[in-house]
Amino acid sequence: MIKVGIVGSTGRVGSLLIDDLATDSEAKLSACHVYDELKKPVPEGTVVTNDMGALLDASDVIIDFSAPVATEALLTQIVENGGNKPLVIATTGFSKHQQNLLIEASKKVPILYATNMSLGIAVLNKLVSLASKTLKEFDIEIVEQHHRYKVDSPSGTALTLAEHAAKARDLDLDSVRVSGRDGDIGARTKDEIGVMSLRGGDIVGRHTVGLYNDGEFIELHHTATARNTFSKGAIKAAKWLVNQDAGLYSINDCLGL
Ligand SMILES: NC(=O)C1=CN([C@@H]2O[C@H](COP(=O)(O)OP(=O)(O)OC[C@H]3O[C@@H](n4cnc5c(N)ncnc54)[C@H](OP(=O)(O)O)[C@@H]3O)[C@@H](O)[C@H]2O)C=CC1
Numbered sequence: 001m002i003k004v005g006i007v008g009s010t011g012r013v014g015s016l017l018i019d020d021l022a023t024d025s026e027a028k029l030s031a032c033h034v035y036d037e038l039k040k041p042v043p044e045g046t047v048v049t050n051d052m053g054a055l056l057d058a059s060d061v062i063i064d065f066s067a068p069v070a071t072e073a074l075l076t077q078i079v080e081n082g083g084n085k086p087l088v089i090a091t092t093g094f095s096k097h098q099q100n101l102l103i104e105a106s107k108k109v110p111i112l113y114a115t116n117m118s119l120g121i122a123v124l125n126k127l128v129s130l131a132s133k134t135l136k137e138f139d140i141e142i143v144e145q146h147h148r149y150k151v152d153s154p155s156g157t158a159l160t161l162a163e164h165a166a167k168a169r170d171l172d173l174d175s176v177r178v179s180g181r182d183g184d185i186g187a188r189t190k191d192e193i194g195v196m197s198l199r200g201g202d203i204v205g206r207h208t209v210g211l212y213n214d215g216e217f218i219e220l221h222h223t224a225t226a227r228n229t230f231s232k233g234a235i236k237a238a239k240w241l242v243n244q245d246a247g248l249y250s251i252n253d254c255l256g257l
């Protein structure tokens with residue numbers, strides 16, 4: 001059995017990971033990182049700790065659905081304190097410093113980083129690359145919709161979709177991304193890529209990539225209808241990652257896309 005440790009174990013996705021691992025035939029829960037207390041029951045012998053080192057020691061692989069500062073503490077344990085376990089990182093909203101730390105850590109251990117663990121979004125990223133490259137004259141606008149509790153914006157998935165679109169057109173996303181329009185803003189420029197956020201209710205996650213031209217447009221939609229799409233995707237990624245060498249991997253590597 002593959003021993004899985006969780007960072008963010010009290011969270012919306014973290015608690016689903018606990019449930020999914022309870023019925024998995026190849027992986028089981030070994031440790032939970034918590035800041036406060038874990039209210040949910042876990043199997044006897046599960047290490048419940050606020051120490052990232054203890055979490056790593058008790059596990060073959062870590063799955064992280066938490067918050068950027070918590071992921072930073074996990075990565076620091078690898079980079080500075082000799083931690084040495086594969087990491088599946090799903091947390092979004094990293095700063096440049098945190099992104100660099102992730103790259104640094106991936107020189108020491110295998111890391112799979114995916115802003116979205118669903119198969120559908122993995123395929124959508126590829127479709128967006130193709131459409132953006134082929135439909136050169138079309139304006140690209142991305143809209144993401146999430147539940148009222150989501151704290152980062154735009155979503156990590158929307159930013160990854162936008163990166164695929166920008167790369168397909170040889171554009172630097174930081175230079176062309178527009179994530180708000182208000183007032184006398186003038187006409188849309190050709191290269192800009194709009195990435196807009198809606199928040200409300202219990203929406204698990206919906207992403208729309210629109211490519212608009214005169215006389216026609218295409219809209220590609222993905223909707224996550226159940227949050228365990230992400231927990232199950234991450235467990236699948238963890239099983240794959242335990243057999244990989246140090247390096248930075250994407251969900252496409254795991255899915256063979
Ligand atoms: N890649 C993917 O497929 C997906 C990624 N995500 C991302 O995963 C992350 C977690 O999502 P979700 O489970 O909905 O979030 P929640 O807010 O429900 O859970 C966050 C978890 O992180 C913990 N945490 C650790 N450190 C901190 C801190 N400093 N401040 C606040 N919380 C902390 C929380 O602990 P405590 O309870 O003690 O506060 C909690 O366990 C987000 O970044 C989200 O965008 C979400 C879904 C899919």
Ligand SMILES: O=C(O)C1=N[C@H](C(=O)O)C[C@H](O)C1
Pocket residue numbers: 092115116146150154155156157158204205206
């Ligand atoms: O916070 C969420 O809920 C989600 N976050 C991820 C993101 O930021 O893209 C993935 C998913 O859409 C749900």
